[in-house]
Amino acid sequence: MDRPCRTATLIVLARLCLASLALAQQPDPGLRLLTELVNANGASGFEGPVRDILRREWQGLLQDVRADGMGNLLGTLPGPGGSPKVLLMAHMDEVGFLVRYIDERGFVYMNNVGGYIDQSVLTQRFTITTPQGPVVGYTGMKSGHIVSADERNRLVPLQDMFLDIGARSREEAEKLGVRPGLPVTYRTELEPLNGTGRYLARAWDDRIGLAAITEALRQVRSHPNTIQVAATVQEENGLRxxxxxxxxxxxxxxxxxxxxxxxDFPLLTSPKLAQEALGKGPALFVFDGSMIPNNKFVDWIVKVARESNIPIQFESVSGYGEDGSILQRSAQGIPAINLGVPTRYAHSQSGVIDRADYDNTVKLLVQMLQKLSAAEVRSIREF
Ligand SMILES: [Zn+2]
Incomplete structure (x- = not known):
């Protein structure tokens, strides 16, 4: 290792130490886990950094923590012998991009992994995660000084967008470690929003689901069931x-x-489009584009929430799919439900959540796990 390289390594190590020290000093362990999870880079197929965090968190909470051949992370919290198996599931990947092509001038083009409105991708900072470390890029666009009148309202399609990484040539880009197939994620970190109890961050979808599961595992007491946990990969790429x-x-x-x-924000106020608002509790999906949930299970959750004084809201949205639907159609069919933490601006550079909704989701999950006995599961499964 040469000298400049050693100095750079020392600086990186010092920064990492300071970052983890800052995390460790955060007084709120719930916020600490959320922060770590949403700041991790994990586009579909590249979920490693998220898996590492969960493996560490689940080590003391679950038995038999293991990854399968696709990279899903699994674990078990055994209950009484012969008790029903309840599967908790959330996905590790975030909506992101993969490098498609580097042109001869060193500009990087990308394919999306997950659904975007193209408009939301322009003029943003990104990280390309390479074997040599992170590479910073920016989705540039024509300056207002030179854009024509009719171009002003025209959308630039994603296929034409490029990342400017500073390279002058394809060779220079390759020297930085960039190659086709590498993951690209938005370059943003969690910020609490001005003491309001609301947070702004990138990958709520679906790190907040993973955080809720982890927190519920920590809080759950005597549960009359065996809890299985799966953190899945490649959800944004077709629930794979x-x-x-x-x-x-x-x-x-x-x-x-x-x-x-x-x-619940000014651009979209019609309940005809969607109904959820921040601060009104976890969303119980009664319909989405991939699944009609088991309705006895829906009613049972409404009852549990009411008994425990936890606010919930119904969600019904057609342009939405989720992993639960795949399990519902597995084997001979399994009752499944989808619970969501309300999030504004999903599938864009950042989203906003309300901490109270997250805490209530954890509370509801804990109540459900403590009450899902063999008799309850049997009655939900009966047709
Ligand atoms: Zn999701």
């Missing part, structure tokens, strides 16, 4: 990781944790 979860977990009933689509 969930497709292999059934044989590893054999669940009797499935609870999928996700984001909900909050629409």
């Amino acid at each position: 990781g969930a497709a292999v979860v059934y044989p590893s977990t054999n669940p009797d009933i499935v609870i999928n944790l996700e984001i909900g689509i909050a629409t």
Whole structure:
């Protein structure tokens, strides 16, 4: 290792130490876990950094923490002998991009992994995660000084967008470690919003689901069931990781944790489009584009929430799919439900959540786990 390289390494190490020290000093362990999870880079197919955090967190909470051949992380919290198996599931990947092509001038083009409105991708900072470390890029666009009148309202399609990474040539880009297939994620970190109890961050979808599961595992006391847990890969790319979860977990009933689509902001106020608002509790999905949930399970959750004084809201949205639907259609069919933490601006550079909704989601999940006995599961499964 040469000298400049050693100095750079020392600086990086010092920064890492300071960052982890700052995390460790954060007085709120719930916020600490959320921060670590949403700041991790994990586009579909590149979920490693998220898996590492969960493996560490689950080590003391679950037995038999293991990854399958696709990269899904699994674990078990055994209950009484012969008790029903409840599967908790959430996905590790975030909506992101993969490098498609580097042109001869060193500009980097990308394919999206997950659904975007193209308009939201321009003029943003990104990180390309390379084997040599992170590479910073920016989705540039024509300056207002030179854009023509009719171009002003025209959308630039994603296929034409490029990342400016500072390189002058393809060779220079390759020297930085960039190659086709590498993951690209928005370059933002969690920020609490001005003491309001609301947070702004990138990958709520679906790190908040994983955080809620982890927190519930920490809080749950005597549960009359065996809890299976799956953190899945490649959800944003067609629910692919969930497709292999059934044989590893054999669940009797499935609870999928996700984001909900909050629409309580000035651009979208019509309840005809969606109904969720921040601060009104976890969203219980009664319909989405991939699944009609088990309705006895829906009613049972409404009852549990009411008994425990936890606010909930219904969500019904057609342009939305989730992993629970894959498990619902596994084996001979399994009752499944999707719960979401309401999130504004999903599938864009950042989203906003309300901490109270997150805490209430954890509370509801804990109540459900403590009450899902063999008799309850049998009655939900009966047709
Ligand atoms: Zn999701």
